[in-house]
Amino acid sequence: MEWLDAISESNAICSAILAVIHPKLYDAGLQAIQRLRGTPDVNRQDVLRHWASVFSGVSVISNRRSPPHRDSGSRFNWYDLLVTLGTYRSLHLNLPGLGISLEYGPGTVVGISGMVLDHEVPEVEGDRVCYAYFMKDNVHAWAEVPGRDWMDIKHYE
């Protein structure tokens, strides 16, 4: 619980970022969490009361490089939210399937279709931790929350 409380504000900020970059996914995540909290046998869990996020979960990855890969367990039209932090200086998040390399300094947040785009993070000198927020397809399927929309740039026109 102490750990959950320590990251609760950051969880909320990342949820707010999602509300901007993929509002329908935010709504779907919120509905799923509300469904969990509204289920009698589930809402007894203190964990949910301390989970200030619309995401299904988070992976905390400390000092690891990642080969080019895609993630699973989500949906193609959803985003993972990657937050990179630390004391390192120079690093790139590479998208080799696109031929794009994103400068990936501390404090950077990337919303990415992690099941669609292969992505890679090389080794870096210094200390680095990545918070990777994700939504799980099976949680949303259980909650009967559709979430089938892709994020279209026309939304912002």
Added chain:
Amino acid sequence: MRWDVVRYSDGLPKNSPNPESETSKKKEAARRRRYPPEKKTVTVSMPCVVVDMHGIILTWYLPGILTKIRQACLFSLSDGSDRSRKSDVSQNAMLTAREKLGSLLNIPRNSPSWRDNSEFFHQGDGPQGSANLSPGWFQKGYDVSASACSIHFSAAYSESENGAAMPTGFCKFPLASCNGVARCHLRIQCNM
């Protein structure tokens, strides 16, 4: 991107295979022949989105956004304090939170996943390892982790009125058994 992401994703597996396997590499090479990337890698440092040929957004790139959010928040306080130092408070909170995970951030030895492969972890001032927390992962309470080294925060249970075994507390787990990656798949409704 000059291609259609919906068509592109139709050819992708729902469960990602080991990216290091020869089969995966061959399939990826074939995919790139059909959907070629930029000939020369484009390096990006300014905020941007990556869209497909129809305008579907696949990536939002927000460099340094956490710091800016915190700066905006602190500016609104107008307390005259050292804002440049405090602007990293959110980052620091997340780094501090990592420290609270402590011994759970370990690297398992026998996990089949590349994510747990010690070769991918490197030296840093902080710990090496990863931990997963998913409060709403599996309603039915069965374990989705294939790692033999997994531990679960839901190790402690109490009997609920209907006989379902329920986790009693987030912190009631045997730290002594933390010899693997901490897959904190919180079971929230078990044995129903």
